Amino acid sequence: MTVKLFADSASDLPAAYFNEHNIELLPLKVHIDGQDYEDLITIEPKTVFDKIRDGHMPKTSQVSPDLFLKKFTQLAESNQSGIYVAFSSQLSGTYQTAVMIRDQVKEDYPDLDLTIIDSKCASLGYGLVVMKAAELLNNGGTKEEIIEASRFNSEHMEHLFTVEDLEYLAKGGRVSKASAFLGGLLNIKPLLHMEDGKLVPLEKLRGKKKLLKRILDMMEERGENLSDQVIAISHGDDEEFALEMKQLIEEKFSPKDVYISIIGCAIGSHTGTGTLAIFFLNQHS
Numbered sequence: 001m002t003v004k005l006f007a008d009s010a011s012d013l014p015a016a017y018f019n020e021h022n023i024e025l026l027p028l029k030v031h032i033d034g035q036d037y038e039d040l041i042t043i044e045p046k047t048v049f050d051k052i053r054d055g056h057m058p059k060t061s062q063v064s065p066d067l068f069l070k071k072f073t074q075l076a077e078s079n080q081s082g083i084y085v086a087f088s089s090q091l092s093g094t095y096q097t098a099v100m101i102r103d104q105v106k107e108d109y110p111d112l113d114l115t116i117i118d119s120k121c122a123s124l125g126y127g128l129v130v131m132k133a134a135e136l137l138n139n140g141g142t143k144e145e146i147i148e149a150s151r152f153n154s155e156h157m158e159h160l161f162t163v164e165d166l167e168y169l170a171k172g173g174r175v176s177k178a179s180a181f182l183g184g185l186l187n188i189k190p191l192l193h194m195e196d197g198k199l200v201p202l203e204k205l206r207g208k209k210k211l212l213k214r215i216l217d218m219m220e221e222r223g224e225n226l227s228d229q230v231i232a233i234s235h236g237d238d239e240e241f242a243l244e245m246k247q248l249i250e251e252k253f254s255p256k257d258v259y260i261s262i263i264g265c266a267i268g269s270h271t272g273t274g275t276l277a278i279f280f281l282n283q284h285s
Helices: 015-020 045-051 065-078 094-108 123-138 143-155 168-171 208-222 239-253 263-273
Strands: 001-010 025-026 030-032 035-038 059-061 081-086 113-118 157-162 187-197 198-206 230-235 257-262 275-280
Touching: 001 065, 001 123, 001 143, 001 208, 015 025, 025 065, 030 045, 045 263, 059 263, 065 094, 081 094, 081 123, 081 143, 081 187, 094 239, 094 263, 113 143, 123 143, 123 157, 123 230, 123 257, 123 275, 157 208, 198 208, 208 239, 208 275, 230 239, 239 257, 239 275
Parallel strands: 001 025, 001 081, 081 113, 230 257
Antiparallel strands: 030 035, 030 059, 157 187, 157 275, 187 198, 230 275
16 A cells, blocks of 8 residues: 655745655645735745735644545545644644544545654754655655654654744744743844744853854754754745854764755744754654
8 A cells, every 4th residue: 555645834845845755735824914825835935024024923824624634535535545744733733633634534434544643843843754754655665664763753853943033933822931031132042942842942142153053062962973864954034044054064063964944934924034943863763
């Protein structure tokens, strides 16, 4: 039985990646100026960041239950097996809705074979989990091997990131323990990470130089065999910042590759412009 891989747009992989690797894209929704858009399909990240710069505050919603129903029914009727690696359940209701719709479809199609994995990851941390799953799938990996690798990589994925302004994350209720970080002084850079699928502030650092050095130090403390990894960087429409970080990472750790992508519409609506995020594994399988 062939395996179909699903992922949603909060993985911040470009639309071309989904097409090239035959991954079924499940878009989150973005709401701006009274209009609804499908992330990556009917709106591009650059548009969202330009709107944010103009003072707009986009809102987002989870993948449509109707889309889940359509895609999962198609999977059941195709006699394929499926794996959906989903956006962190702590940041969106998408995972819970997918499980509910799968159970609903199983009432009509008891043989539906669909495993849904809560990645507890976001942005390219989630994207790296999907990339590994796609690599295994395209190299003939079994469903069990893909599930095992996806769960392992989800559990061991580190997220280190900084934002220009915590206001976006706080307004969306996406940051826990954020109160102490709000209203910072000029040139203070917050450093955050993910803890069991939630965004948690770690430290405040004064100035970009200290921030980048601290990120490298934390990568060294937390990472395992970074020279044998693909490290990912996502950015809030600031490629220059991402390339600067990439150069520092390559000089210090010489990884297999550094994958860079702009943050997608759904995630970017909550992080704002100027965000920089770095993703790597703290343990290898």
